[in-house]
Amino acid sequence: MKSGWSTVACAAALLAGCAGQGTERPASTSSTQTGADAPRSASDDPYPSTYRAYPGVVTAITGATIFDGEGGRIDNGTIVLADGRIQAVGGADTPVPEGATRIDGAGRWVTPGVIDVHSHLGDYPSPGVEAHSDGNEITSPVRPEVWAEHSVWPQDPGFSRALANGGVTTLQVLPGSANLFGGRGVTLRNVPARTVQAMRFPGAPRGLKIACGENPKRVYGGRNQMPQTRMGNIALMRQTWQRAAEYRDRRRREPNTARDMALETLAGALEGDILVHNHCYRADEMALMLDMAREFGFRISTFHHAVEAYKIADLLEDNGTCAAMWSDWWGFKMEAYDAVNENIPLVHNAGACAIVHSDDSNGIQRLNQEAAKALADGRRMGIDISDEVAWRWLGINPARALGIEDETGSLRPGKRADVVLWNGHPFSVYTRPQQVWIDGALLYDMNDPRLRPVSDFELGQPGEGDVK
């Protein structure tokens, strides 16, 4: 591994050396629990969300510029948060309930909380020591039975940075991309918690992480094991989907068929209960994956990393598949060589669903800045997108990709009150979140040091409670 590569390696590229090799396992302390009551399908939820919204007060932000996350903009706007939900959004004449806490938003901007569809926070937490390397189960290229949520360390200090510096209120934590089938992803509320269950977004569908390209073939080809080539990737994926389809059919015919945790996840994806998130850089491979989805009857929600999405933006539009992209990461490996700064606006311009994602504990703190760079590059090549429309890349589009668009991702009345008040234009480099609400609870305030979450790991350490 080359120096300077490690950040990307753990996230985007996942060199084998970055993934945990410490596979010693303590003896299980849990009793064997099977039987008639055992959950029977992917839609059952044996590790249910225990998340509860934290208390908030009725709050009205007035006089702000509002980007609603769906492409709308209100100048001199008012937004009212009550009972954890958005109660009203509108112009200066929007009624403010009596007794509401009023916040002067003049010269400030209001957006929905930022959503990151691709994070490894908790699975590759800080500090990035070997003992914490929990994002890739590199023991077989087919590991759909693992769940990213079972690796999430809620004490990862990265969650609080994403909140305070990035205004991130919702994120999907995915397994890595060393495997063709990496396992299930989980969508989290970005709140400090003792358990991952207390972070789980209630009702959010789970994801399935699958990967094309260099990573699986490098990891397993290096062991003289399938897949060693891209054709090996596809062959093993097809064989696996075929087994999943047969398993699904057999379970329908014979409900007492022995459960297979791996195939259960895949059957859930075939049935649409689990959303497919596909790590895939190259245009030609994305086109193959779209055909594979048709062959087996699943839908790909989103191509992640999608560095060459601009080459097949029309196909993405035709298939209703989103592309989650960086603004300008490139060149760290062969399949990231053909990056262009205009990837995101080019995908948007073709009518497809464009998303800005991070895959990185630093990048997640600046998704608004990444969107701003891409937007400006797009405009310079003549793609005229307004600021408020570009916010869809951070708002309703990622919400759609995660199947939570009825709950968050935009500032519609009735949705969860996931809101960021920025201390300037959120596409300026000089701007930071001033306050962040999750379900109407104020969980960050730059003016209040008590509203700076400090994880257990940071307690009693140098820099505890500092601005970060």
Place this chain on the structure above:
Amino acid sequence: MIGLRQGFRLRQGFGGQVGLLMAAIAALAALPAAAQTVAITGGRVVLGDGSDPIDGGTVVIRDGRVAAAGAGVAVPAGATVIDASGKWVTPGIVAGFSRIGLTEVDAVDATNDVQANNSPFSAAIDVVPAINPQAASIAVNRAAGVTRAIVSPATGRSIFGGQGAVIDLGADMQPVTRARAFQFIELGEAGAQDAGGSRASAYALLRNAMREARDLRLPIGSSSQRGSSAADAPIEDITENPYILPDARRPEDVLLTRFDAAALVPVLQGRQLLLVHVERASDILQTLALKREFPRLRLVLVGAAEGWRVADRIAAADVPVIANALTDLPASFEQLAATQSNIGRMRAAGVHVSIGMINDDEARQIRVSTQYAGNLVGIGRVPGHSGLSWNEAFAAITSRPAEAIGLGEEIGSLRPGRRGDVVIWDGDPLELATAVEAVWIDGVQQSLENRQTRLRDRYRQPQEGALPHAYDR
């Protein structure tokens, strides 16, 4: 849109300047590669030395150097005049710590010359022959206004990574500004690893190496013993280090190869900078303490994520720091106290600080230096944070790294006599929406075209046309 085919990104509304700039581009197309006299007038001129911007200033580039910059500067007769009204004119960005030009695709080993894990050599390694001025990353970062970079090797099997250089990002085959500008070593967690497993071992190795260098004796009768120059000449000019001559005597129990030990002589003598990567506060203090033992060392700290905790000690030692701007996670146990206020707090304590990219996409993404500097301005508005003023933030990516590496008189500002590295921007260079409109390096106007702009133009419409995209050039 006009200008795109020339690979020159003009913004709509550029209007009256188009003609003049197009003339400059035409001159570029017929590039004689010779520097011309250019006067850039009417722009907001930033000298890069931390001083206030000058509105309506003029920058004159002559014979490859900045002849004058500021208000009331006369336009020389015969100069090509470029109207930069409404634009910003600045020195080119200097990447404070990078590995640019050493790799094409990181994960393709054959293209990656950042480190040499299986080399028998360490300190003797010199990055110069590995630098590829035609690496895609050079053109990509040039298009974003980066004109010079400090390029460091990474360590392989030793705490010594070898000798780094300062380069330009020009579209020519002479990238080296200063060869062998510094030696790079690791003394924190990575150094402990390189040294066999502990920091204590890293220090033992370092002390031993310095003593082996000290104990190298020039052959009797060699030129430098007669008082002439090889041993005293600037290190970048020495083609054959006299300490590696075969009759230089050495004892039997040595760890370093003769070549490596000889490479450390100029470090020991204070004729070559020693860049030390450390992050933890205690590691920083240990590094500073080396000067007690080896008083002629000229140290530069690289990284220093916990520098703010010992900022007064760094300032008192008068040791410059090249730090990551936005590190704020305890990514390792040596960075527990990391905060984006690190640079601001060190600066406030009187430390000479620059922004670098230490283990942060430093081979390809030094173009985000402006974004990083802008963030340090932004945090100044967050209570409790220590940011940088705009002027100081811009200096942290231009003159400060130049000074840290000993080239403050050559690059990093528009003071008269500096290299003619000039950038015209369409707005505040630290802002995210701002683009580069023109770049000069050593007074030669540069192409802003690269693989990325070509791919963009090819796939403006993704659908194939009458012929496949492969025919679209």
